[in-house]
Amino acid sequence: MTSVFLIDVDNTLLDNDRAKADVAQAIGALVGPDRASRFWSLYEEVRDECGVVDYPETLRRFRRAFPDEKRLSEVDRAVLDVPFERYLYPRALDVIARLWQRGEPAILSDGDRVYQPMKIARAGLLLALRGNVVVYEHKEDHLAEVQRRFPADRYAHIDDKAELLALTKASLGARVTTVHVRQGRYADEAAGGAPPDIVVDRIADLLALDL
Ligand SMILES: [Mg+2]
Numbered sequence: 001m002t003s004v005f006l007i008d009v010d011n012t013l014l015d016n017d018r019a020k021a022d023v024a025q026a027i028g029a030l031v032g033p034d035r036a037s038r039f040w041s042l043y044e045e046v047r048d049e050c051g052v053v054d055y056p057e058t059l060r061r062f063r064r065a066f067p068d069e070k071r072l073s074e075v076d077r078a079v080l081d082v083p084f085e086r087y088l089y090p091r092a093l094d095v096i097a098r099l100w101q102r103g104e105p106a107i108l109s110d111g112d113r114v115y116q117p118m119k120i121a122r123a124g125l126l127l128a129l130r131g132n133v134v135v136y137e138h139k140e141d142h143l144a145e146v147q148r149r150f151p152a153d154r155y156a157h158i159d160d161k162a163e164l165l166a167l168t169k170a171s172l173g174a175r176v177t178t179v180h181v182r183q184g185r186y187a188d189e190a191a192g193g194a195p196p197d198i199v200v201d202r203i204a205d206l207l208a209l210d211l
Pocket residue numbers: 008009010011012159160161
């Protein structure tokens with residue numbers, strides 16, 4: 001019997017809340033609070049329009065808003081050169097190594113087509129997953145495609161968003177085990193639908209489970 005483990009990235013394998021806070025601090029130090037606050041309103045504007053966080057587009061709009069800003073290229077660097085390998089949760093790579101012993105792990109992540117794959121590679125996850133990485137703007141809309149790309153008898157979906165786990169459960173039913181990792185700012189967000197099959201507080205807790 002083949003098993004595929006579908007693993008989310010942000011706030012599941014990688015502390016994206018902390019990465020974002022560090023980026024925010026760096027931008028504030030570079031351009032001051034007013035322009036920094038404009039940066040984050042552009043970030044939200046892009047997220048509303050595109051339905052997904054898009055840093056490259058946010059940077060384009062920031063540049064357009066403040067063409068006179070002397071530290072624009074440093075702002076670019078602060079956003080584009082985040083050392084994401086430093087933001088992996090403790091033992092995240094050990095969990096992936098363990099899942100390779102049990103079946104085939106794959107990253108199933110939400111995000112834009114440029115920054116998110118770059119983040120995954122930079123964090124060392126592309127290598128750890130041996131290229132098994134798919135990124136969609138809304139991954140819940142692509143479960144059929146995901147099953148074609150990673151055919152299996154059994155799936156596990158590991159995610160910090162209970163809402164996404166409930167959607168996977170609704171579509172794959174008894175063929176999937178859903179695992180809620182209660183990390184980051186969505187950890188306590190209420191979700192409709194089926195409750196997760198397994199709940200853990202930290203990704204490292206998966207080392208103690210026999211999935
Ligand atoms: Mg997430």
